[in-house]
Amino acid sequence: MAACCMFGVAMAACPTRVLARDDAQLWLTGAATVRIGDRWRFSQEVIVRLSDNRAGLSEIESNSLLGYRLAPRLTVWAGYTHDPTYDGGRLAAMERRAREQVTLEDIRVGPARAMLRLRTEQRWRDGVDGTGWRVRPFVRIAVPLHAQGATGIAFSHESFINLNRNAFQTIAGEDRMRNALALYTPVAKGVNVELGYLNQYRFATGAAGGSDHAATASINLSFR
Template identity: 55%
Template sequence: MRLFLPILAAAGLLVPTAAQARDDAQLWTGVGGTVKLGGRFKLSQDVTVRLSDDRGGLYEIESNTLLGYGITDKVTLWAGYTHDPNYAGGDFTVMEHRAREQVTFDNLARIGGGTLSGRLRLEQRWREGIDGTAWRFRPYIKYTLPFRAGHKTALVLSHESFVNLNSTGFQGVEGAERMRNAIAITTPVARHVNLEVGYLNQHSFVPHAPDNDDHAATVTLGLSF
């Protein structure tokens, strides 16, 4: 993890310099794929592993399985399940389960040679041994700009907001809870395989205290069939 600190420190210059309760260097690695099932149906599966300096290494393995139905060529409805064990320094702490519903909008508009896409996601979260169902809304927008017209290597800019719709024993903040802003480069590395490498800032809002920032180097493989 210490190898990423110089890169993340430089990227952190883009983040507001207000006093912060925590400034953590992280590494997020993932692999995901989408398979057409026939007709308008498709299946999506992805797994993300998150490592943290402040948390002593592994702290989360998030696995998402979604079934999608294309309403149009640009709009798809999805529903599925998230399996999300949490760790502290690699030691298991608590299991989180989520139901997930979302609608994705592909190629909404062309701006300056790039394309704009978006997603609206709703989640219901449960943690074993803790009462309550936590509801969360996550709007997301992404801009993809190819480096050369007609080529697939591109710059990707994205923003995602996390809005908690209620509070529970493990979701203590109601309202805007955090946001993720990311910059990455995506490029094909083989047939049906894309590699995306970038930087993500996760800014958490802390009531009556300084906010927190996670600076994550991100490496993701995307498969499409």
């Protein structure tokens, strides 16, 4: 019920004029992080995206990362992303990415906790020449609903900044941005659930951009 209210409030706060390229979506995420050594971590994340404009399934993004903890709050990661996209039930594109990132976690600001991440990616599309290079700075702030509580609200922002152009990465500079609001709560030891809303604004060259309005649901397992 709380997630539905949050989604309604977020949608009401968006501009009333709906662009032709706007889309209603549902994003479902499952993620797990496992400790495999004193400093080593392995993370697996799968995101399934459903799109109104694409008549159902639009994407299955699978991210595998190996991390090395340099300090208690600082971890470097590297891995691979397998990302097929679909349109009308048919495969539209097959994208593969190399991914590197640095995360700084559990930064205390009063009752809030912040997480900073800088991600770089090299992108390839099957059947298309060229490599797309981009960076993705990300910030998340989690605020508990009451002192010392494990349930709270999280706000996040992420920008996608392209470093070059090619046949499938046609915009140089900021290509899109994501702003999200989610309610999070633990449901068991090491298991956290989030429900919320995400707005993804897509920039366009010489034309109005478009927004993806996504209801989000995720389950995150942590065995660190």
